[in-house]
Structures are given as C-alpha cells and as structure tokens.
Amino acid sequence: xxxxxxxxxxxxxxxxxxxxCGGGKGADxxxxxxxxxxxxxxxxxxxxAEEFQKTGGGRVTIGVSGTGGGFKKFCAGETAITGAxxxxxxxxxxxxxxxxxxxxxLPVAYDGIAVVVHPDNAFVDHLTVAExxxxxxxxxxxxxxxxxxxRAGFPDTELHLFGPGVDSGTYDYFTKAxxxxxxxxxxxxxxxxxxxxxxxxxxxxxxALGFFGFAYYIENQDKLKVVPITDGxxxxxxxxxxTVATGSYQPLSRPIFIYVALEQAKRPEVAAFVDFWxxxxxxxAAEVGYIPLPDKAKAxxxxxxAARTTGSVFEGKGATVGxxxxxxxxxx
Amino acid sequence: MSSFTLPEPAARRATRRGSRPGRRSSATxxxxxxxxxSLLACGLVSILTTLGILAVLLVEAVGFFEQxxxxxxxGDTEWTPLFADKHFGIWPLVAGxxxxxxxxxxxxxxxxLLAAIYLSEFAPQRARRVLKPALExxxxxxxxxxxxxxxxxxxxxxxxxxPSLAGFNALSAGLVMGIMIIPMVSSLSExxxxxxxxxxxxxxxxxxAGRLVTIFKVVLPAAMSGIVASIILAVSRAVGETMIxxxxxxxxxxxxxxxxxxxxxMTSYIVQVSMGDTPTGTLEYRTIFAVGVTLFALTLLxxxxxxxxxxxxxxxxxR
Amino acid sequence: MSVGVPEIRDGAxxxxxxxxxxxxxxxxxxLLAIAIPLLILVGLVAHTLSDALGRIDWxxxxxxxxxxxxxxxxxxxxxxxxxxxxxxxxxxxxxGVGAAVWLEEYGGRSRLAGFIEVNIANLAGVPSIIxxxxxxxxxxxxxxxxxxxxxxxxxxxLLVMPIVIMATREAxxxxxxxxxxxxxxxxxxxxxxIRQVVLPMSLPGILTGSILSISRAIxxxxxxxxxxxxxxxxxxxxxxxxxxxxxxxxxxxxVSRPQEAFLVNAAAGIMVLLVxxxxxxxxxxxxxxxxxxxxxx
Numbered sequence: 025x026x027x028x029x030x031x032x033x034x035x036x037x038x039x040x041x042x043x044x045c046g047g048g049k050g051a052d053x054x055x056x057x058x059x060x061x062x063x064x065x066x067x068x069x070x071x072x073a074e075e076f077q078k079t080g081g082g083r084v085t086i087g088v089s090g091t092g093g094g095f096k097k098f099c100a101g102e103t104a105i106t107g108a109x110x111x112x113x114x115x116x117x118x119x120x121x122x123x124x125x126x127x128x129x130l131p132v133a134y135d136g137i138a139v140v141v142h143p144d145n146a147f148v149d150h151l152t153v154a155e156x157x158x159x160x161x162x163x164x165x166x167x168x169x170x171x172x173x174x175r176a177g178f179p180d181t182e183l184h185l186f187g188p189g190v191d192s193g194t195y196d197y198f199t200k201a202x203x204x205x206x207x208x209x210x211x212x213x214x215x216x217x218x219x220x221x222x223x224x225x226x227x228x229x230x231x232a233l234g235f236f237g238f239a240y241y242i243e244n245q246d247k248l249k250v251v252p253i254t255d256g257x258x259x260x261x262x263x264x265x266x267t268v269a270t271g272s273y274q275p276l277s278r279p280i281f282i283y284v285a286l287e288q289a290k291r292p293e294v295a296a297f298v299d300f301w302x303x304x305x306x307x308x309a310a311e312v313g314y315i316p317l318p319d320k321a322k323a324x325x326x327x328x329x330a331a332r333t334t335g336s337v338f339e340g341k342g343a344t345v346g347x348x349x350x351x352x353x354x355x356x
Numbered sequence: 357m358s359s360f361t362l363p364e365p366a367a368r369r370a371t372r373r374g375s376r377p378g379r380r381s382s383a384t385x386x387x388x389x390x391x392x393x394s395l396l397a398c399g400l401v402s403i404l405t406t407l408g409i410l411a412v413l414l415v416e417a418v419g420f421f422e423q424x425x426x427x428x429x430x431g432d433t434e435w436t437p438l439f440a441d442k443h444f445g446i447w448p449l450v451a452g453x454x455x456x457x458x459x460x461x462x463x464x465x466x467x468x469l470l471a472a473i474y475l476s477e478f479a480p481q482r483a484r485r486v487l488k489p490a491l492e493x494x495x496x497x498x499x500x501x502x503x504x505x506x507x508x509x510x511x512x513x514x515x516x517x518x519p520s521l522a523g524f525n526a527l528s529a530g531l532v533m534g535i536m537i538i539p540m541v542s543s544l545s546e547x548x549x550x551x552x553x554x555x556x557x558x559x560x561x562x563x564x565a566g567r568l569v570t571i572f573k574v575v576l577p578a579a580m581s582g583i584v585a586s587i588i589l590a591v592s593r594a595v596g597e598t599m600i601x602x603x604x605x606x607x608x609x610x611x612x613x614x615x616x617x618x619x620x621x622m623t624s625y626i627v628q629v630s631m632g633d634t635p636t637g638t639l640e641y642r643t644i645f646a647v648g649v650t651l652f653a654l655t656l657l658x659x660x661x662x663x664x665x666x667x668x669x670x671x672x673x674x675r
Numbered sequence: 676m677s678v679g680v681p682e683i684r685d686g687a688x689x690x691x692x693x694x695x696x697x698x699x700x701x702x703x704x705x706l707l708a709i710a711i712p713l714l715i716l717v718g719l720v721a722h723t724l725s726d727a728l729g730r731i732d733w734x735x736x737x738x739x740x741x742x743x744x745x746x747x748x749x750x751x752x753x754x755x756x757x758x759x760x761x762x763x764x765x766x767x768x769x770x771g772v773g774a775a776v777w778l779e780e781y782g783g784r785s786r787l788a789g790f791i792e793v794n795i796a797n798l799a800g801v802p803s804i805i806x807x808x809x810x811x812x813x814x815x816x817x818x819x820x821x822x823x824x825x826x827x828x829x830x831x832x833l834l835v836m837p838i839v840i841m842a843t844r845e846a847x848x849x850x851x852x853x854x855x856x857x858x859x860x861x862x863x864x865x866x867x868x869i870r871q872v873v874l875p876m877s878l879p880g881i882l883t884g885s886i887l888s889i890s891r892a893i894x895x896x897x898x899x900x901x902x903x904x905x906x907x908x909x910x911x912x913x914x915x916x917x918x919x920x921x922x923x924x925x926x927x928x929x930v931s932r933p934q935e936a937f938l939v940n941a942a943a944g945i946m947v948l949l950v951x952x953x954x955x956x957x958x959x960x961x962x963x964x965x966x967x968x969x970x971x972x
Contacts, residue, residue: 066906070742071742074741085905085918086908087900088900090633092633093630095636110633113635115636115637162439189607191634206440207439208439209439212608214522216607217602217607217631219931220930220932220938225523388864391866392777392781395774395776396781397773398770398773398776402774402837402840403790405809405833405836408809408813411812412808412813470705470708473705485964487713492883495891496893496956497716497949498893498896498922499894499895500894500896500923500930501719501945504930505722535716544841544842547845547849547879547880547883548845553851566697566698585841592797592837595800596802598803599896599897622802627897630901648805652801652805655801658800662796663793
C-alpha cells in the first residue's frame with residue numbers, strides 16, 4: 025500500500041509541477057489590455073496585438089465569446105475593448121447605460137460577403153440582388169429548388185444553398201441586405217458556424233451556391249468561383265479589396281468595429297493600443313483577409329478616437345446597409 | 357430465470373438504513389462524526405450544484421415564459437426563434453436529441469457490453485491490461501475531433517452506402533457519439549463483472565453449466581447494478597453532448613426521426629446561440645434557458661424512471 | 676474468496692477445457708466489438724498524425740500564438756490545460772470520492788441519500804455549456820474569482836464530479852460484505868473499516884472513474900469559453916488567479932480559420948492534446964494495474 029501511496033503522491037506532484045515549469049514570460053503581469061468579442065474581428069485583433077506587443081507596449085489578451093457575449097462582458101466592465109461584426113444593439117446600449125459604461129465606437133475594417141458557386145458552374149456569370157432574394161426569401165422554402173426558377177435560361181439543375189448559421193453576424197447582414205429584413209430567410213439550407221465547412225460544401229457540389237466572409241473566399245479561390253453582384257442598375261461587381269474599400273461592391277460590404285470603454289481609454293497602454301491599431305490596422309487587416317479602411321475613413325476614425333466621441337452613429341438601431349463609413353462618421 | 361442469490365447475512369442487514377459494519381461507539385466518537393459530516397458535505401455539493409444550475413436556468417427561463425406561453429412551447433411543432441417568423445415549439449429539438457442519443461446508445465451498449473464480457477471473462481490478463489485502457493482512450497479524444505471526424509470522414513463514407521444521406525445528418529453524429537461513450541459502458545461494466553466473486557462462477561460450473569450460460573445467467577445478473585449504472589452514465593453523456601452534434605448533425609430544427617437529414621439538438625442550439633451574435637437579455641437569448649430547463653427536466657425524468665428499473669435488478673453479491 | 680480451490684482468474688486457462696462452437700462464436704463476436712472501435716480510433720489518430728507530423732517540433736510546443744500559421748505555437752494552451760487538469764483533479768477527486776463514500780457507507784437507503792443520488796445522475800446529463808453558465812454566474816461573478824484558472828477548474832470539477840461519484844460508488848460496492856464484517860469483528864470503527872479495507876480495495880475502480888473524468892475535462896471547450904478562457908495570450912498562468920487558455924480552445928480557433936496552414940496547426944494541436952491525455956491516462960492505468968494485482972478475491 026505504501027508503494028501505491030507513494031505513486032499517487034508522485035502523480036499529484038507531477039500534475040502540479042507541470043504548470044510551474046511554465047516560467048517564461050509570465051513573470052511580470054503588469055497592465056493587461058483585455059479584449060473580447062466577435063470571431064470575425066478576432067484575426068485582426070490578434071494580428072494587431074502581436075505587432076503591438078513586439079513594440080513592448082503592454083500585454084494583450086483576447087477572448088472570443090461572440091459579438092453578443094463580448095458586449096455582455098464589455099457592459100459589465102470586464103473588458104477594455106470588444107470586437108463586433110455589427111453595431112451595438114438597443115438592448116446592449118441599455119445594458120451599458122445602466123452600468124455606466126461609456127464607449128467609443130470605431131470602425132476598423134470592411135468585410136465583404138462573397139457569393140460563390142462551384143468552379144465548374146458555367147451558366148452563372150453574375151446575379152442580381154432580386155435573384156438572390158428569390159433564392160433566399162422565406163417564401164422560397166421548399167418552393168424554389170432549381171436554378172431554372174432563378175432566371176430564364178438557367179438549366180434545371182437542383183439548387184443547393186449553403187450559408188452561415190442564423191446566429192451569425194454574416195447571416196444577419198446578408199438577410200438584411202438581400203431579403204430586406206434581418207433573420208428573414210428560408211430555413212432549409214445547409215448552415216454551419218464554421219465557414220470552412222461551407223467552403224467544402226460548395227466546392228464539392230456543382231449545383232451549390234453559398235455565401236460567407238471574404239477572407240474564406242480569398243484563401244480558397246482555387247476551389248470556388250465568385251459571383252459578381254449587381255443591385256440592378258450598375259454593372260455587376262465582384263468582391264475584391266478595391267471594390268469593397270471604394271464601396272462599389274454593394275450591398276454586401278459591411279464595416280466591422282471595436283468598441284473601446286471610455287474609462288479604460290484613460291489607461292495609457294489602452295490608448296496606445298488603439299492608436300497603434302488605427303495606424304497599422306489596415307495593413308494587418310489585409311494580411312488576414314479583410315479590407316482596410318480607405319485613408320479618408322481612417323483619418324475620421326483617428327479623429328473620433330482622439331476626441332473620445334462616445335455613443336453609436338447607428339443610434340443603436342443595428343446595421344445599416346449600403347452606407348459607407350465616411351458618410352456615417354461625418355454625420356456626427 | 358433462476359438467478360443465483362447468496363443468502364449472506366450482510367444482504368439482509370444492508371437493507372436497513374446506514375447499516376454498514378463497524379463499531380458504533382469508539383474511543384473518538386466526535387472524530388467519527390466529524391468525518392461522517394465532512395463526507396456528507398461532499399455529497400451536498402451535488403445538491404448545491406443542482407440548485408445553482410436551476411437558479412441560473414430558471415431566472416431567465418421565467419422571463420422567457422412570460423413572453424411565450426407554455427402552450428406554444430409544448431404545442432407548436434416548429435422551432436424558429438431566430439428567424440423573423442418566430443415559432444417556439446420545443447419538439448424539433450427534443451426529437452433531434454432523442455434521435456442522436458438513440459443511435460449512440462444502440463452503438464455503445466452492444467459494443468460496450470460485449471467488450472466488457474470479453475475483457476472480464478475470456479481475455480488473458482495481459483490482453484486485458486492493454487485493451488481496457490486502449491478503449492478508455494476513446495473517451496478522451498476531444499469532442500471537436502470527433503465532430504470533424506463525423507463530418508469529414510464518416511458522412512462521406514456513409515454517403516457511399518446511402519447516397520441520399522445529407523451532408524449534415526443525425527446518423528454520423530450518433531454513430532460517432534456512440535463510439536465515444538463505449539468506454540463508459542465497457543470500463544465500468546467490466547469493473548462490475550470482474551468484481552463478481554469467482555465462487556459464483558465455480559459454483560455454476562460445478563453444477564454443470566457451460567461458460568456462456570454461466571455468464572448470462574449468473575455473472576451478468578450479479579453485476580447488473582454496475583452495468584445499468586454504466587449505461588445510464590453513458591446515455592446521460594450522450595444527451596448532454598454538444599460539440600459532436602453541433603459540428604456534424606446540422607443546425608436545422610426539424611421534427612423528424614429520419615437519421616439522414618440535418619437536425620438540431622437541444623445542446624447544439626444552446627451552443628449556437630450562446631456563442632453567437634444574439635445580444636443578451638433578449639427573448640431570443642432567453643430561449644437558451646428555456647431549452648436548458650427542458651433538457652434538465654427530461655434528464656431528471658429519465659433518471660427517476662431508470663432508478664425504478666434498476667431497483668428490480670439489484671442483486672449484488674456483497675449485499 | 677474461495678478456500679481450497681486454486682485461483683483461476685485467467686480466462687485463458689479455461690481454454691484447456693475446450694470451447695464449443697457457441698463459445699467460440701461469442702468470443703469472435705466480442706473481439707470484433709473491441710476491434711472495431713479501436714480500429715476507428717487508430718484511423719482517427721493516423722489521419723490526424725499524417726497532417727500533423729511535419730508541423731510538430733519544439734518551436735511549436737514552446738511557441739505562442741500568431742497570425743502567421745507557421746510561427747504559431749501552443750505553449751499557453753498546453754500549460755493552461757495542465758493547470759486545469761491539476762486543479763480539477765485536486766478538487767473533484769476528493770469531493771467526488773467523499774460524496775460516494777458517504778452515499779455508499781453512511782447514507783444507506785435514507786431519503787437524503789436517494790435525493791442526492793438522483794441529483795448526481797441528473798447532473799451527469801447536463802450539457803457542459805450549462806456548467807459554463809453556472810461557473811460564470813457563481814465563480815466568476817458572485818465569488819469574484821474573475822476569469823481565472825481557478826474559476827475554470829471549479830467549473831470543470833462540477834462537470835466531472837458526477838462521473839467520479841458514480842464510478843467510485845460502483846467500486847465501493849464491489850468490496851465483499853464479509854471483508855467489512857471481518858474488520859468490524861476485529862474492532863474497527865466504521866471509518867477505520869472504510870479507510871483501511873474498503874477504500875484500498877476499491878482504488879482500482881476509483882482510478883477508472885478518475886481516468887474517465889479527467890479525459891472528459893481535458894477535451895472541453897464550450898464551458899471554458901463561457902467562463903472566460905482566452906483564445907490569445909502571450910504569457911503563461913503563474914498562479915490559480917491568472918487568466919488562461921486551453922488546448923481545445925486553441926484547436927477550435929485554428930480549425931475555423933480560412934488559411935489552410937492553420938488546419939495543419941490544428942492537427943498538430945490535436946496530437947499534442949492526445950499525447951498529453953495518453954500520458955496522464957497511462958500513469959493512472961499503471962497504478963490501477965499494480966493495485967489490482969494485489970487484490971485477491
């Protein structure tokens with residue numbers, strides 16, 4: 025029994041000793057900048073944090089609780105900055121007000137939503153918003169099942185739809201832009217929170233059509249064919265860094281944001297971090313598949329943060345489709 | 357079925373409350389009492405946990421039911437709280453959970469029991485020492501890995517056999533879940549079987565019964581309490597499993613028992629919404645808690661019923 | 676314990692009697708039942724390993740996360756997971772074994788015991804994310820532990836405790852009554868019977884429960900995210916109050932990135948996780964084997 029007991033003690037010691045072997049950089053914690061929020065904004069936040077920490081500016085930690093979860097923690101005062109793939113919503117505005125948390129809303133990049141089909145799909149060279157609406161509207165459930173119902177001249181191939189889950193910001197924005205109302209779409213499409221799964225689904229199915237974030241299209245261009253979109257009047261535009269930044273890829277471009285707590289912005293490291301982001305965030309966003317803000321917008325954002333202008337330009341009403349960042353910031 | 361029950365005095369004595377052998381009065385009654393109470397405190401932690409969970413769930417669920425009537429919740433057959441056209445019928449989610457859990461149980465129980473019987477009754481010591489831990493590794497594979505395995509390997513494989521199988525379906529998720537919980541059935545049942553005293557087996561052989569007859573009529577019934585406990589644990593695990601179904605079973609709430617189409621389970625719905633974009637404090641967010649309460653209630657019902665069932669089978673040579 | 680009859684614990688020694696067809700078929704069937712899941716496991720591991728093999732090197736293990744897949748490493752996640760496992764074991768095992776001992780040895784058929792039993796069976800089926808929500812409300816906010824390793828470990832402990840309790844109970848039940856009686860006859864108090872006879876004999880079963888529960892804890896993602904585990908940090912937790920991340924969270928993050936190189940990272944991360952789990956399991960299994968050999972029935 026003593027031998028067994030000794031072994032047990034050894035095991036326990038091992039389990040506890042292992043963490044202590046960590047050592048390394050953790051010695052001085054100093055001031056930590058706590059960030060949370062959307063998984064869409066995360067790659068940019070990570071890139072900025074990585075570069076910022078190389079300059080010795082301070083420690084950054086990032087959680088990924090989702091836009092909603094991020095706001096909950098933000099309005100409870102637990103984080104300094106929260107990333108959001110959509111503007112703050114009324115219930116969240118209320119929560120922050122109640123807790124006395126004031127925030128500065130800063131757009132940081134554009135995200136394009138790419139509409140893609142299988143590379144061998146030869147008959148689709150562009151689609152109109154109206155046609156997309158036919159495909160995705162709630163009425164289409166079980167009734168619109170073939171490509172021929174979308175446009176005369178399309179073959180009779182079965183239409184298979186892929187898209188993000190109903191609780192994702194991308195889905196929200198797409199439905200608002202295409203169908204006209206958030207959360208309003210047919211329910212019988214293949215949905216997944218993981219855009220990689222959607223990429224796989226579309227790339228294996230000749231009758232498929234899907235939509236997801238631009239970054240996922242860019243990384244998988246060899247497996248997918250992107251579809252230029254037109255609002256009806258203008259010539260069809262395919263998403264690219266230029267077309268999204270200049271605003272010609274409409275209506276499927278959306279800004280993504282960070283919200284900075286005013287109290288926290290008083291900390292020098294937090295202010296330094298946000299300034300660093302404004303300065304270098306564009307280049308880093310492009311590295312990870314997002315579209316940097318054009319210079320004019322960038323200047324307006326820097327001005328907004330310098331003035332610590334609080335509140336949301338969206339007046340807590342949620343996303344607006346088809347409005348550029350410059351227009352919005354200039355409204356103030 | 358003529359079952360073998362040892363008429364040990366302990367068996368009768370143990371039916372009285374708290375009657376385990378041991379001197380009642382001792383030199384340090386206070387120390388004994390103190391130990392008993394600290395052990396009781398450990399047991400009470402579970403009650404506190406349940407209370408905590410109920411508190412967390414009910415506070416928000418009450419808010420939910422203020423806006424959605426119980427009749428809608430139990431009567432509607434569609435679950436679309438996140439769509440513009442909202443329905444709040446819970447049955448599609450319950451069906452999804454039931455379907456995936458059922459498939460998982462159908463896989464885990466036969467495999468697990470057969471494995472346990474082999475390991476306990478037929479395997480040479482060396483084989484047992486290797487195979488039992490090998491199976492236990494199955495329980496430790498992270499559930500995301502299983503989820504992607506189901507989605508990326510199992511589904512395409514099954515699609516060769518059933519071409520009409522959808523990319524997301526309950527069958528792959530259920531099968532993989534079943535594999536994951538096999539060790540719960542096999543290891544715990546094997547422990548129970550292994551603990552049945554040799555004397556019982558020898559007595560049975562001595563009476564002329566063959567190996568298989570002995571196993572099925574003597575050993576298995578003697579170990580039944582442990583076996584059933586392991587199955588209950590495994591089924592509970594399957595009901596509460598989140599990631600595998602979230603990744604591989606799909607996100608379309610659907611009132612169906614068809615394993616070839618996408619479904620959504622109660623657990624994957626909870627994960628989808630709590631990690632998604634829904635702002636907290638809204639009706640949509642509160643649906644998480646309504647679903648959580650339902651899940652809790654269903655598990656409770658299942659456990660109470662199975663306890664009644666288990667009581668009828670409890671022999672146990674040590675009682 | 677049989678007296679006078681030679682111990683035949685080994686199924687193989689029975690083979691000398693010769694097996695009939697029914698037995699042989701049954702053995703074949705049950706071997707199949709073991710082989711199939713194991714083959715699937717091997718297939719799964721091999722599939723991951725082939726992706727991961729090129730990627731795992733010392734830099735990967737001691738590196739920190741990065742936006743560049745080739746520079747990204749897994750150290751904070753690995754250390755975080757080890758912290759979590761260590762703390763969870765320290766908390767859940769004593770509490771779980773204690774509760775099981777009370778239920779089995781003191782509680783008997785009382786109503787309180789029955790109530791606790793139903794509770795535990797129920798808790799085993801609560802989805803892990805609900806434990807996350809509980810942990811957030813209770814440990815992080817109410818007890819003010821903030822988003823620390825301790826809060827994460829406490830949450831995981833609640834999650835795995837039902838497994839420990841149920842497995843330990845079954846282990847305690849396997850101790851034959853006459854051994855308890857013999858000890859009592861020699862004058863032992865109830866606690867002495869438990870400590871010196873029952874617990875040592877049921878240690879193998881308790882270890883099984885520990886193995887299963889730790890395996891469960893190490894792979895959990897959702898409850899940790901809700902409690903506040905991070906996805907990105909470039910330092911290591913130094914004490915239980917520090918923020919943390921964990922292997923499954925890092926893996927989940929990499930798996931959903933568009934760049935294919937991150938998928939390779941994810942596979943490498945999975946291998947690290949599996950190896951860590953195997954190491955912990957093996958230690959416990961070795962111990963269990965050694966203990967079981969000593970126990971004669």
